[in-house]
Amino acid sequence: MSGHSTYNPTNPVMKWLDDRLPLPRLMYDSFVSYPVPRNLNYWYTFGGILMIMMVSQIITGIILVMHYTPHVDMAFDSVEHIRRNVNFGNVLQKWHAVGASFFFIAVYIHIARGMYYGSYKAPREILWMLGVAIFLVMMATGFMGYVLPWGQMSFWGAKVITNLFSAVPFFGEAIVTWLWGGFSVDNATLQRFFSLHYLLPFVLVGVVILHVWALHVTGQGNPTGVEVKSGQDTIAFTPFATVKDAFALSVFFIVFTAFVFYAPDYLGHSINYEEANPLVTPEHIVPEWYYLPFYAILRAVPDKLLGVVAMFGSIMIWFILPWLDTSKVRSAAYRPIFKQLFWLLMIDFFILGVVGANPPEGWWITVGQIATVYYFAHFLILLPLVGLLETPRPLPSSISDAVLAKNASKQPAAQPAE
Amino acid sequence: MKTTKTLLAAIALGTSLVLGTTAAVAAGKQHNAEDISFSFEGVFGHFDRAQLQRGYLVYKQVCAACHSMSLMSYRNLGERGGPELSEAEVKALAAEATIQDGPNDEGEMFERPGLPSDRFASPFPNMQAAMAANGGAYPVDLTLITKKREGFHFPWYVSPFIKLVKGNGGPEYVRSVLMGYEDPPADAAKDAPEGKSYNPYFAAGPWISMAPPLSEDAVEYADGTKASVEQMATDVAAFLTWAGEPKMEQRKSMGFQVVLYLALLSLLLFLTKKRVWGREPH
Amino acid sequence: MSTAEAPDEDRRDFLYIATGAVGAVGAAALAVPLIDQMNPSASVLALASIEVDLSPIEEGQSITVKWRGNPVIIRHRTAKEIEEAKAVNVADLPDQDARNANVADGSAATDENRVVDGKTQYLVQMGVCTHLGCVPIGNEGEYDGWFCPCHGSHYDTSGRIRKGPAPENLPVPEYQYLSDTKIKIG
Numbered sequence: 001m002s003g004h005s006t007y008n009p010t011n012p013v014m015k016w017l018d019d020r021l022p023l024p025r026l027m028y029d030s031f032v033s034y035p036v037p038r039n040l041n042y043w044y045t046f047g048g049i050l051m052i053m054m055v056s057q058i059i060t061g062i063i064l065v066m067h068y069t070p071h072v073d074m075a076f077d078s079v080e081h082i083r084r085n086v087n088f089g090n091v092l093q094k095w096h097a098v099g100a101s102f103f104f105i106a107v108y109i110h111i112a113r114g115m116y117y118g119s120y121k122a123p124r125e126i127l128w129m130l131g132v133a134i135f136l137v138m139m140a141t142g143f144m145g146y147v148l149p150w151g152q153m154s155f156w157g158a159k160v161i162t163n164l165f166s167a168v169p170f171f172g173e174a175i176v177t178w179l180w181g182g183f184s185v186d187n188a189t190l191q192r193f194f195s196l197h198y199l200l201p202f203v204l205v206g207v208v209i210l211h212v213w214a215l216h217v218t219g220q221g222n223p224t225g226v227e228v229k230s231g232q233d234t235i236a237f238t239p240f241a242t243v244k245d246a247f248a249l250s251v252f253f254i255v256f257t258a259f260v261f262y263a264p265d266y267l268g269h270s271i272n273y274e275e276a277n278p279l280v281t282p283e284h285i286v287p288e289w290y291y292l293p294f295y296a297i298l299r300a301v302p303d304k305l306l307g308v309v310a311m312f313g314s315i316m317i318w319f320i321l322p323w324l325d326t327s328k329v330r331s332a333a334y335r336p337i338f339k340q341l342f343w344l345l346m347i348d349f350f351i352l353g354v355v356g357a358n359p360p361e362g363w364w365i366t367v368g369q370i371a372t373v374y375y376f377a378h379f380l381i382l383l384p385l386v387g388l389l390e391t392p393r394p395l396p397s398s399i400s401d402a403v404l405a406k407n408a409s410k411q412p413a414a415q416p417a418e
Numbered sequence: 419m420k421t422t423k424t425l426l427a428a429i430a431l432g433t434s435l436v437l438g439t440t441a442a443v444a445a446g447k448q449h450n451a452e453d454i455s456f457s458f459e460g461v462f463g464h465f466d467r468a469q470l471q472r473g474y475l476v477y478k479q480v481c482a483a484c485h486s487m488s489l490m491s492y493r494n495l496g497e498r499g500g501p502e503l504s505e506a507e508v509k510a511l512a513a514e515a516t517i518q519d520g521p522n523d524e525g526e527m528f529e530r531p532g533l534p535s536d537r538f539a540s541p542f543p544n545m546q547a548a549m550a551a552n553g554g555a556y557p558v559d560l561t562l563i564t565k566k567r568e569g570f571h572f573p574w575y576v577s578p579f580i581k582l583v584k585g586n587g588g589p590e591y592v593r594s595v596l597m598g599y600e601d602p603p604a605d606a607a608k609d610a611p612e613g614k615s616y617n618p619y620f621a622a623g624p625w626i627s628m629a630p631p632l633s634e635d636a637v638e639y640a641d642g643t644k645a646s647v648e649q650m651a652t653d654v655a656a657f658l659t660w661a662g663e664p665k666m667e668q669r670k671s672m673g674f675q676v677v678l679y680l681a682l683l684s685l686l687l688f689l690t691k692k693r694v695w696g697r698e699p700h
Numbered sequence: 701m702s703t704a705e706a707p708d709e710d711r712r713d714f715l716y717i718a719t720g721a722v723g724a725v726g727a728a729a730l731a732v733p734l735i736d737q738m739n740p741s742a743s744v745l746a747l748a749s750i751e752v753d754l755s756p757i758e759e760g761q762s763i764t765v766k767w768r769g770n771p772v773i774i775r776h777r778t779a780k781e782i783e784e785a786k787a788v789n790v791a792d793l794p795d796q797d798a799r800n801a802n803v804a805d806g807s808a809a810t811d812e813n814r815v816v817d818g819k820t821q822y823l824v825q826m827g828v829c830t831h832l833g834c835v836p837i838g839n840e841g842e843y844d845g846w847f848c849p850c851h852g853s854h855y856d857t858s859g860r861i862r863k864g865p866a867p868e869n870l871p872v873p874e875y876q877y878l879s880d881t882k883i884k885i886g
Contacts, residue, residue, distance in 0.1 A: 038700045
């Protein structure tokens with residue numbers, strides 16, 4: 001964060017290094033003395049959790065590449081080789097596969113938290129937009145990674161998703177052939193997906209660094225949405241935020257490892273244990289769960305091109321969210337109507353997910369279409385309107401005031417701190 | 419700690435409800451497999467060594483005539499967490515098989531007795547030969563059969579919860595298909611495809627190309643167990659489950675340690691967090 | 701910000717140390733799978749033995765077979781070569797250890813200790829120079845044995861290092877005779 005550094009090394013080695021390359025100072029200012037609002041709740045720990053999940057995915061990914069073979073004849077068997085023969089391979093492979101799911105669980109919570117507390121509002125628009133970019137890179141990475149085991153769902157998922165680009169007018173066919181490097185999803189496709197699946201995580205790291213940089217420029221938001229006004233409002237990152245993040249991470253990992261060790265196949269598809277067969281399509285092609293809401297939007301639109309546009313648009317719309325929300329108040333805690341709209345959006349998103357998992361038949365189609373319309377209406381109509389019409393509740397004068405008021409109401413007998 | 423509870427509830431809800439819907443498949447005509455309790459289910463589940471050995475015998479003497487298990491090696495039969503045959507038994511079993519090797523110094527392929535490091539010998543050299551010999555139907559490779567087939571199909575709104583507890587029902591599927599041959603109902607019988615049998619448990623059914631493979635006492639168990647069709651079906655289902663993931667026991671025991679460790683760490687971190695924040699208002 | 705020094709500072713210290721220690725143990729345990737995954741996998745270990753038929757090897761000829769990814773040189777030695785090997789005084793050798801996995805550790809580097817009794821004509825050894833891992837060429841060098849072209853190490857007809865930078869004799873892998881003319885390496 002901008003402001004004078006308080007780093008004052010006592011160790012002569014650190015001082016020597018700091019005079020020449022202020023790396024210790026950067027670390028100290030960013031992760032030790034960095035002031036964070038004292039009223040952050042557990043929803044704010046998911047940024048740290050995401051950081052760890054990203055590192056976890058990269059480490060296990062690098063390990064899997066040591067044993068994996070990106071060739072149509074060997075890819076499937078090499079994944080089985082990892083699960084059967086490589087030391088700890090059974091766990092490492094599942095850690096990576098289940099880890100992708102939990103990476104997305106954490107990112108969805110993180111995004112929802114941002115929407116609820118209005119974290120995207122000025123001056124944090126760039127911070128938010130970088131976050132949307134991170135989500136897009138994650139989606140691309142996850143999609144390509146799912147192709148690599150070369151099971152039936154890998155193959156047909158790749159074929160269906162790459163075919164989305166055939167909706168592009170005039171150049172569609174050419175683009176798809178170019179993506180495939182052939183006339184179908186085949187070895188050339190697998191190898192380029194492998195290459196990009198290895199590359200994109202490092203792009204992700206780059207965007208994450210920008211994201212954290214932007215965060216440290218504007219400072220963190222907080223549940224009240226009131227900006228930090230004085231030192232009274234903040235607390236040092238270490239040890240306060242560090243230990244809270246560590247606790248949340250540890251609890252998150254209990255759930256994560258419970259899935260890795262006891263339900264490793266639960267979040268995947270059984271049919272992906274069958275090697276890819278270009279001649280036979282599985283009965284139901286569904287993407288991984290984390291794409292389902294967007295997949296439902298794609299299928300809700302009867303026109304091929306417009307469906308693709310709607311699907312990509314449903315994420316792209318997040319880029320302009322800071323300007324769609326017209327309210328001056330950030331946090332949903334002080335916006336009674338917006339708060340309800342937020343939960344309606346969550347329900348709508350969940351419904352879209354369920355629709356995406358089910359075959360596009362009968363009333364599923366209608367439900368999907370209504371949910372899709374509502375999704376766009378939320379961002380394009382309701383959000384701008386409610387900002388103008390709603391009367392927000394009075395904001396606290398500062399974060400510390402809000403904290404003291406909360407503590408006072410919770411335990412009236414407690415003596416005020418400070 | 420209302421926030422903590424909300425967080426946990428959200429994670430639990432998110433993981434069990436939203437995500438599991440992917441597994442939901444519309445219930446078709448396929449009968450649900452009979453849900454029985456196997457020894458390898460649950461957090462502390464272990465394979466029954468004797469059952470795996472019996473199951474291997476059924477595979478070897480019945481299934482292996484048509485079905486390959488291309489990812490399995492003979493050495494797996496002696497590894498920890500499986501049937502755990504002795505080294506000598508594994509060598510003898512491997513040596514019974516004929517493996518094509520080569521080329522030798524003359525450039526010729528030759529045949530030799532199998533070694534523990536060899537993969538299970540396949541009944542057919544390739545998929546085309548297998549289909550040609552079986553009237554155009556491909557006898558599926560059985561290594562991952564219990565992983566890739568699902569025995570349980572429930573409506574979408576309960577399926578995610580049931581499968582979280584029961585799994586996909588792959589082992590039960592194998593068992594039910596093997597036991598599930600029956601006389602076709604009258605209306606179906608009149609357009610019965612030639613050479614096929616009626617089996618409502620079969621995933622791509624109800625007509626299946628495989629003739630009923632098991633009959634009373636089709637194998638003779640060394641441990642004296644009566645080889646009823648149900649016994650053989652159950653044993654071979656257990657064996658195939660092990661084959662689908664030979665390291666399942668290691669995974670579960672390691673998982674128990676990991677989760678226990680994380681629970682302890684979480685408790686300590688929670689106490690530390692409380693101490694650190696002390697009387698800091700937040 | 702208050703610093704709130706509590707009276708129960710000892711308990712606090714203990715809690716911090718316990719948490720830190722448990723965390724450190726977890727981090728260390730985490731390293732085990734990450735490191736061990738690079739060790740040979742079960743499938744690699746299973747291929748650790750091969751069988752070789754010696755009968756086609758004529759006297760004075762060598763064959764090279766691949767074992768664990770490395771060349772193994774099997775030479776059917778002539779009487780002259782055996783004699784030369786036996787004539788050497790062990791005390792004169794740079795490496796006086798037999799380097800034979802089939803005899804006791806630290807056995808003297810006599811020719812008898814490099815081959816199997818009664819099968820002295822067959823020398824089985826790794827074709828991997830003990831200097832930096834190149835493959836020595838047969839029937840070369842100043843001692844009628846092997847010569848490593850990379851950095852000029854000379855081995856004699858028993859595969860012992862005689863001259864050059866290599867520190868040790870060519871190692872003899874674990875092997876045994878399955879029949880009169882068949883050996884199993886590994």
